[in-house]
Amino acid sequence: MAIPVERFYLAEGVSGTLQQRIRAMVADGILTGRFRAGEKMPSSRGLAQHLGVSRITVTLAYTELVAADYLTARGRSGYFVSEGVPVQPGFQPAPRAVGTVDWEALCGGRFSAMERVERPEDWRAYPYPFIYGQADPALFDHQNWRLCALQSLGRREFETLTADRYERDDPLLIEYLLRNILPRRGIEARPSEVLVTMGAQNALWLAAQVLLRAGRHAVVENPGYPGFRAMCAQAGARVTPVEVDEGGLVVDALPEAVDVVFTTASHQSPTNATMPVARRTALLRAAEERNFLVVEDDYEFEMSYLTPVSPSIKSLDSGGRVVHAGSFSKSIFPGLRLGWLVGPEPFIREARALRAQVLRHPPGQLQRTAAHFLSLGHYDALVNRMKAAFAKRRRAMEEAISQQGLSVAGQGGFGGSSFWMAATRHVDTEALALRLRREGVLIEPGRVFFHPGTERRNFYRLAYSSIPVGKIAEGIGLVAKVMREM
Template sequence: MAIPVETFFLRPGDQGTLQARIQQMVAEGVLSGRFRRGEKMPSTRRLAAHLGVSRITVSLAYTELQASDYLSSRDRSGYYISEGAPEPPDFPETPRAERVDWQRAMGRRFAAGAVPERPADWASYRYPFIYGQADPKLFDHANWRLCAVQALGARDFGALTQDYYDRDDPQLVEFLIRQTLPRRGIQARPEEVLITLGAQNALWLASQILLSPGRRAAVEDPCYPALRVLLGQTGCALSAVAVDAQGLPPEAVPDGTDVIFTTPSHQCPSGATLPLARRRALLERARALEAVIVEDDYEFEMAYLQPPTPALKSLDGDGRVVYVGSFSKSLFPGLRLGYLVGAAPFIREARALRASVLRHPPGHIQRTAAHFLSLGHYDSLVRRIGRALGERRQVMEAAIRDTGLEVAGVAAHGGSSFWMRAPEGIDTAELSSDLQRDGVLIEPGAPFFLRPDAPRNFYRLGYSSIPSERIAEGVGRIAQALARPRSQS
């Protein structure tokens, strides 16, 4: 029996090359049971014409499928589903009726929490003023690919296949200790460094180790929304400390605080930089409280306007600062690679906790990153991103000035976003929905605040993933939406 060519189609939005998508299409048909052993495939010429692709693309896909035993070829007859192709299990379908009361069955909840959301297809919007996404045009794909290939080679085979258990790639750790951390004024030993699956994983590890019911954490208000969710999972008491134009006021940290979470280099989301005097005062306040400080330095590489202020960790003579770093903003968010730096007893516990959950980040990813960093590609990329963001920032500043929008906070050293304030009475969640229909994406500000009476008129504009030539028009559309009568917004 021949498989009709009409059953094949390329789904819009699928990722990968045309060849890979054709392979996946056939494999899914086999694994789902729609295509059965011995059935004849459409000819390469006919399938190519039907899909609107070149015949060589279909031929290469068929060849790969034949190599993996999904297809077999017969002389002068064409391609068939192989007799050795996988067959779906022939299990009888079990009748299902939901009789479990999951509200009662679940002992703990993790889905609650106001974390900002963005459309999955954000890249298709013309004016995506969203934070934390990479611009693929700026990334060094060629050298990253070469480093990945190098990490797959025989010399690095151990890094690819070995189970490190609770260890990390020694080359990556060495680069961090000798190159990355000294730029922040931090000196560390290997036993004081742990590789994590991004900054959020690092913050989770820190919160799980340092906090428990009965302990108290102080966080900046506004702050990173996901941090609030992480801390809520520990059962600790939570104090919100309002930030000002210079970041976290040390004297406002309440008595009884055990852990202080702060973003001194680029306060999230306002962008304020904690002055050197306040950094020293914060260390003194932590010493008086016998508290630990968790320093989230998530964006220090984006200091393209002037050199970054030394990290809080670099001023720490007591070993009470736990430092969190990430490559998500400077490489790409999907990499999910970050690190923790702290006293050896803390890192030992963090290593044990990480090993009980995920062992370690994939060895191949760690080794690829180590090559990319050590060969100088990372520094070149950071400089290129800095130049691009500097240009976009200038365009943003001009557009904001021309349209009369109000800036509530902006990073003095660089960064990739503006913290904005809309007029009183504007709910930026509603504004966001209105703008989304006009092709503009912004981030409403309410989820960043801890207090229940959070102001509704703040919002964040990121510029890392929007081209310079679209910024002015996008900002103009925001201004137009804010100028509409309330009944139309």
């Protein structure tokens, strides 16, 4: 039986070349049971005319489908759906259950209720996206990343791509971390003291789960990264917020009894303050005297382009009390989800075992692609290009902010990619953000960064990692205009 040509159509909004879309269309029809084994396909000429494409495009798609055993070619008789294709089960899906379980009460919102920085999924459609942490396609090295990905897919890399490494990481990536990335932060480590993670978020969660439990006491910065509060609470620990100033976490304000201190010392989130070396040594001295540990989140470690980078707290640690977390989210792209933990061997052993229970190890191909990108020098070239672009955007931000009379609450002296801003006290920046969206402007309200009960609603963050330099002045002008109206 021949399949009528009218049953074939190219859906709108599907990515890929015409050849790929035709192949996907036929494969989907076979896998969903619309086209059955033994049925004859339309001729390549007939399908090409029906779809409005060239005959060679259809012929190449048919050839690929034959190679994949979706179709068989029978000489002059044409193409037929292969006899070996999967057969759909004969039963119909059950009707959608009405549900007798109160899932809201059962789950309790323990995780979904945790506050986080929100941004619209279609943020790229906004002309003035002053949002933090997203990659700029104009700066990214697509060509060399693609070549490294192809290299990791080669036959020589087959075992790296396909093998279950159990608890082990890619040795090439570990070697580069030990030899190049960590020494830039003044850190020396052995392979047994490093763990590859699914980004810094996963690294910090692992650290919180290993180091905290019910009855333990954690300190977080205020304002600070909201994820710290959520991770500590999920581990069952008591959480105390400690204020930050122009030098970051105030060590003298630490409570007497504490088990773990979480800090973003090199580039405080969200104020961008850099903790002076003297305060870092004071924090380590307090850790020794009071017997607590320090978890250092070095999330923007490569973005120091105004002043030389400060030594990490881990590099100053002679007592083995610091766990260091970092990632490639800001320096390569956030969707990569590759980071690391550095700490004493017993800690890494526990974190590795916990990671194995949750996700085994980060995907081998991603680790090897990143390792090639790093070792071939593409990473350093990308970082240098980003630093130059960010420095230019920062100057444009400073000029526009000054011209519009807006108030900077924290900008840091190292570089980075954002400004921490303060509106007048009567301005609620969550309401401001909603008004600005109608003008095509995205900002990040600051309330979520404050510990519950200490919220300040007039702060907000303006980032420049994803906005072209030519859009900055106009976007800042709109922020000032709407703020004046409010």
